[in-house]
Amino acid sequence: MSRAFDAVVLGSGVAGLCAATRLAEAGARVLVLEARPSGGGRATAFTDPRSGERVDNGQHALFGCYRDTFRFLERIGTRQLVRLEPRLSLDLVLPDGRLTRLAAPALPDWVPGAAHLAAAVLGWDQLDWADRWSVLRLAGPLRRAQATLRESDAALETHGHVRAGETVEQWLRRHGQRARLVDWLWEPLALAALNQPMQVAAAGPFLRVLAALLDGGPENAALALPVVPLDELYVTPSARYLAARGGELRYGAQARLMPGPDGRIHVQTRQDRWEAGLVVCAAPWHALPQTLGALAQGVPALMAVLSDAVATAASPIVTVNLWYDRPVLDGPVLGLPGRVFQWAFERRHLVGGATHVSLVSSGAADVLHQSNEALGALAATELATAVPAAAGATLSRTQTVREARATYSLAPGQPARPSTVTGVPGLFLAGDWIETGLPATIEGAAVSGHRAADAACAVLHARARQPG
Numbered sequence: 001m002s003r004a005f006d007a008v009v010l011g012s013g014v015a016g017l018c019a020a021t022r023l024a025e026a027g028a029r030v031l032v033l034e035a036r037p038s039g040g041g042r043a044t045a046f047t048d049p050r051s052g053e054r055v056d057n058g059q060h061a062l063f064g065c066y067r068d069t070f071r072f073l074e075r076i077g078t079r080q081l082v083r084l085e086p087r088l089s090l091d092l093v094l095p096d097g098r099l100t101r102l103a104a105p106a107l108p109d110w111v112p113g114a115a116h117l118a119a120a121v122l123g124w125d126q127l128d129w130a131d132r133w134s135v136l137r138l139a140g141p142l143r144r145a146q147a148t149l150r151e152s153d154a155a156l157e158t159h160g161h162v163r164a165g166e167t168v169e170q171w172l173r174r175h176g177q178r179a180r181l182v183d184w185l186w187e188p189l190a191l192a193a194l195n196q197p198m199q200v201a202a203a204g205p206f207l208r209v210l211a212a213l214l215d216g217g218p219e220n221a222a223l224a225l226p227v228v229p230l231d232e233l234y235v236t237p238s239a240r241y242l243a244a245r246g247g248e249l250r251y252g253a254q255a256r257l258m259p260g261p262d263g264r265i266h267v268q269t270r271q272d273r274w275e276a277g278l279v280v281c282a283a284p285w286h287a288l289p290q291t292l293g294a295l296a297q298g299v300p301a302l303m304a305v306l307s308d309a310v311a312t313a314a315s316p317i318v319t320v321n322l323w324y325d326r327p328v329l330d331g332p333v334l335g336l337p338g339r340v341f342q343w344a345f346e347r348r349h350l351v352g353g354a355t356h357v358s359l360v361s362s363g364a365a366d367v368l369h370q371s372n373e374a375l376g377a378l379a380a381t382e383l384a385t386a387v388p389a390a391a392g393a394t395l396s397r398t399q400t401v402r403e404a405r406a407t408y409s410l411a412p413g414q415p416a417r418p419s420t421v422t423g424v425p426g427l428f429l430a431g432d433w434i435e436t437g438l439p440a441t442i443e444g445a446a447v448s449g450h451r452a453a454d455a456a457c458a459v460l461h462a463r464a465r466q467p468g
């Protein structure tokens with residue numbers, strides 16, 4: 001095996017590429033092995049055979065508070081390919097068909113983010129005063145939760161921010177949130193952020209999402225949408241970044257790890273093998289047994305991680321892409337609370353040349369197994385009922401993307417999430433499912449990637465200081 005690489009990273013999703021480029025930035029030559037024929041994992045794009053358009057495997061929305069994600073994009077030179085709104089502004093069609101906008105007013109930047117959100121809700125003309133008052137009741141709990149943002153769910157319980165086994169819905173009710181606010185604001189936000197119904201998802205991760213959105217300035221709660229297909233945003237640029245620093249991203253290279261000689265790790269693909277001193281495994285939780293199984297034998301800490309990974313449930317997302325003969329939305333995004341498809345994105349407002357609208361159903365367990373025809377018809381009907389321009393347009397085609405394991409379950413009682421450091425010297429874990437305190441998001445993946453890279457860099461530096 002060649003010793004040309006300082007580190008091997010498994011997986012070319014956000015976590016893997018974040019880790020690899022951070023290591024390369026620190027001077028390491030990095031080999032990334034990706035099992036699939038193309039990169040990006042759960043945040044990727046494909047070419048639609050009929051239209052020739054690049055289509056994301058599901059629309060991804062980022063937020064201004066995605067700090068590690070923006071650091072990653074700055075590193076690879078694509079930060080400008082994400083359009084960040086200056087502050088929160090969302091158009092919604094309520095279940096009864098009313099079009100409304102929830103928007104933070106243009107307050108000075110030094111006014112804290114929480115005040116911007118409070119101002120948005122207080123100024124929302126769809127609420128009465130009791131609704132508005134109820135949102136103010138969250139101010140105290142959220143302020144207190146800020147201090148434990150980076151702590152585990154157990155710490156949130158210990159500090160009394162959430163109760164054992166409490167779901168998002170129970171937490172919102174306990175804090176007096178009124179039905180309209182829950183139905184029109186909190187439920188769609190929780191579904192989008194956690195990819196699970198609020199009756200199922202645990203309160204802790206939601207509390208952290210809220211605290212992160214409200215932390216700092218007004219842009220933290222603002223939407224940030226990529227203006228290129230996802231692979232162009234970070235996969236191709238990462239591959240270029242690595243190649244320029246002596247690294248490589250290799251596709252079709254499903255890797256297995258085994259114990260190697262001299263305390264090194266044996267990395268095996270169908271075609272090649274390497275003995276690596278440093279490995280970052282950024283495969284998703286469900287791929288862990290076949291990736292790490294052999295290495296974990298006799299390492300109790302890693303065996304425990306594997307059995308937790310096997311016991312972790314998944315939650316699906318279904319996306320239906322609709323091709324119309326004309327534009328149907330006034331802006332890039334429209335919220336559709338109370339529907340199966342809760343968000344619509346008109347891609348032409350984001351990506352030049354795209355002519356389709358993407359409808360996203362998060363927490364889609366109930367519809368995952370419906371036929372493509374049924375899902376296409378449901379998405380088109382929901383959009384036409386909410387948006388007159390869609391009702392008047394001709395729908396030429398529908399296309400469905402199912403991601404059965406889009407995210408891991410955040411239901412109370414799920415197995416603990418592992419940390420970056422394993423019981424095996426030189427092996428670090430990354431991925432949105434690592435214990436970052438965040439739900440399964442691009443930002444969770446980016447945080448985990450940076451964390452794994454920093455731990456690996458520390459090992460590299462320590463080895464470099466060793467005599468001989």
Ligand SMILES: Cc1cc2nc3c(=O)[nH]c(=O)nc-3n(C[C@H](O)[C@H](O)[C@H](O)COP(=O)(O)OP(=O)(O)OC[C@H]3O[C@@H](n4cnc5c(N)ncnc54)[C@H](O)[C@@H]3O)c2cc1C
Binds near residue numbers: 039062
């Ligand atoms: C449809 C959809 C919509 C989403 N919307 C949003 C959103 O709006 N906002 C947001 O923040 N997040 C969203 N997410 C979540 C986000 O995409 C994920 O949290 C994130 O992409 C996970 O990145 P990752 O690198 O941890 O894992 P992955 O993307 O799963 O990457 C892991 C990679 O490892 C590879 N691999 C596995 N085993 C091996 C092996 N043995 N050897 C080599 N390679 C291996 C896999 O092929 C894969 O490419 C969405 C997810 C989906 C599916």
